[in-house]
Amino acid sequence: MAHDEQEDCIEEAERVEEVERVEVDLAVAGAGACGLMAALRASENRDVVVAVLEKDAREGSNAAVSSGSLAAAGTRWQRDAGIKDSPQQHADEILAQSGDERQRDLVEALCQVAPDYVSWIADSGYALEVGVDMTRKGMSVPRLHADPLRRGGGPLITHLRSLLAARDNVALMEDAPVRSLQVFGSGPAVTVMGLTARQGRRQVEVAAGRVVLATDGFAGNPELMRRHCAALGDPFFGGTSASTGDSVAWLEELGVEFVNMGACLRHGQVTVGHGTRVNPNLPWLGAVLVNTAGRRFVDEQAHGYSGLAGVIQAQPGQRAAMVWDAQAQETARHSEMMRESAEAGAIRQASDVAALASALRVDQPVLEESLRPVLGRRSLQAPFHYAWLTHGVLTTQGGAAIDPRGRVLRPDGSPVRGLRAGGGVAVGLAGERSEGYSSGNGLLAAFGMGWVIGTEVAAG
Numbered sequence: 001m002a003h004d005e006q007e008d009c010i011e012e013a014e015r016v017e018e019v020e021r022v023e024v025d026l027a028v029a030g031a032g033a034c035g036l037m038a039a040l041r042a043s044e045n046r047d048v049v050v051a052v053l054e055k056d057a058r059e060g061s062n063a064a065v066s067s068g069s070l071a072a073a074g075t076r077w078q079r080d081a082g083i084k085d086s087p088q089q090h091a092d093e094i095l096a097q098s099g100d101e102r103q104r105d106l107v108e109a110l111c112q113v114a115p116d117y118v119s120w121i122a123d124s125g126y127a128l129e130v131g132v133d134m135t136r137k138g139m140s141v142p143r144l145h146a147d148p149l150r151r152g153g154g155p156l157i158t159h160l161r162s163l164l165a166a167r168d169n170v171a172l173m174e175d176a177p178v179r180s181l182q183v184f185g186s187g188p189a190v191t192v193m194g195l196t197a198r199q200g201r202r203q204v205e206v207a208a209g210r211v212v213l214a215t216d217g218f219a220g221n222p223e224l225m226r227r228h229c230a231a232l233g234d235p236f237f238g239g240t241s242a243s244t245g246d247s248v249a250w251l252e253e254l255g256v257e258f259v260n261m262g263a264c265l266r267h268g269q270v271t272v273g274h275g276t277r278v279n280p281n282l283p284w285l286g287a288v289l290v291n292t293a294g295r296r297f298v299d300e301q302a303h304g305y306s307g308l309a310g311v312i313q314a315q316p317g318q319r320a321a322m323v324w325d326a327q328a329q330e331t332a333r334h335s336e337m338m339r340e341s342a343e344a345g346a347i348r349q350a351s352d353v354a355a356l357a358s359a360l361r362v363d364q365p366v367l368e369e370s371l372r373p374v375l376g377r378r379s380l381q382a383p384f385h386y387a388w389l390t391h392g393v394l395t396t397q398g399g400a401a402i403d404p405r406g407r408v409l410r411p412d413g414s415p416v417r418g419l420r421a422g423g424g425v426a427v428g429l430a431g432e433r434s435e436g437y438s439s440g441n442g443l444l445a446a447f448g449m450g451w452v453i454g455t456e457v458a459a460g
């Protein structure tokens with residue numbers, strides 16, 4: 001197509017036929033974990049009018065494709081299971097893993113509300129339990145909560161959306177990407193007054209007392225990934241295509257501070273050629289990792305799955321085979337990740353070491369040596385299960401500096417009036433490096449800040 005024709009097409013697609021102006025108390029950009037929770041919590045006050053604008057109703061949010069594991073400490077399920085835990089212990093363990101004491105107040109605020117919103121989700125009709133089978137690096141006690149059938153985040157987000165649909169003081173506009181913020185004033189005096197979205201040929205201008213940015217991070221934006229996360233190489237991308245970091249440009253214009261932009265939620269257990277994941281619990285069930293030469297190259301329990309990604313990236317071919325046995329499989333198979341991997345054909349079986357060595361194309365004596373149990377670990381018994389794994393990136397963890405109320409901060413620490421942010425738009429809890437990510441941090445930062453912001457808005 002000639003250049004002029006191309007420009008005509010773009011102009012035609014951008015043509016606005018109608019402008020709709022609405023005024024609300026709270027405008028939320030993004031209907032994922034943070035946005036839905038902020039809207040649900042705020043609209044519990046029936047006098048508060050909320051508009052939620054969602055870019056992509058088709059593919060959905062990262063929350064909807066997530067495993068739906070909710071980290072929370074001091075919950076009623078933990079108490080019933082005799083597990084001693086507290087929000088303070090949760091916060092301390094996240095900070096021990098991230099090493100990012102600058103975020104202590106934020107981390108503590110999020111851990112404090114986690115048991116409240118997890119209970120609220122269950123009381124709203126979505127069954128949860130504490131995953132005593134979900135051991136994770138850096139987690140001293142079972143702290144992840146999930147639905148009993150381990151169906152992942154999809155049904156949870158569907159449930160929250162249905163709650164929102166029943167609220168007559170909330171309007172959810174789908175396929176309505178937010179394009180810009182409406183601001184008044186400039187420099188330190190700037191106030192965010194609303195946002196502008198597009199729904200087909202309709203321009204929607206939303207004036208709002210408060211605006212929440214809940215559009216997630218930029219892992220689906222190759223240009224921003226090259227700029228901030230080049231060290232990750234060319235990983236498999238396991239998030240949704242909507243995470244294009246749309247908020248970054250708006251926040252840059254406001255001169256806010258960005259923190260930890262090189263950190264990501266990575267995954268070192270992504271199946272080669274399929275992009276599914278295996279259960280992160282496998283290393284604690286005795287699974288062994290060997291490289292393409294059949295050599296064991298890492299203590300499998302020394303890294304969380306995000307930290308493991310860098311270790312796998314450094315291996316020949318950026319891949320390794322994970323091997324486990326029937327006993328481990330019996331526990332690990334209860335997860336949406338294992339069901340998806342099995343359905344994709346990513347998990348294979350070998351009857352004995354000879355068959356395994358042949359399938360992996362490695363020397364049998366080398367493999368036998370690798371499978372010999374190290375001190376304190378169990379010995380795997382044939383038949384074996386195995387999967388070739390590589391590294392992937394799921395979401396970014398760097399973002400705008402926020403305070404424990406979700407107010408967006410400039411480099412001098414002053415908040416931008418009228419604006420809140422949470423989830424992947426804001427700084428994550430992993431610190432400067434992806435190795436600092438603790439399991440459950442993503443939804444904690446998103447649901448937690450949505451809860452904090454929504455509660456404040458509801459209180460007026």
Ligand SMILES: Cc1cc2nc3c(=O)[nH]c(=O)nc-3n(C[C@H](O)[C@H](O)[C@H](O)COP(=O)(O)OP(=O)(O)OC[C@H]3O[C@@H](n4cnc5c(N)ncnc54)[C@H](O)[C@@H]3O)c2cc1C
Binds near residue numbers: 442444
């Ligand atoms: C495969 C996978 C598994 C994961 N598993 C877990 C887990 O088990 N536990 C955990 O704690 N974390 C997990 N995470 C991380 C977690 O899903 C994210 O950290 C979390 O969803 C971030 O929440 P959010 O509200 O910021 O963004 P999302 O939940 O991604 O929601 C953002 C929404 O904003 C919309 N949007 C984007 N741009 C615009 C725009 N311009 N205008 C309007 N709307 C827009 C998007 O379409 C999307 O619906 C996982 C992530 C992935 C990818």
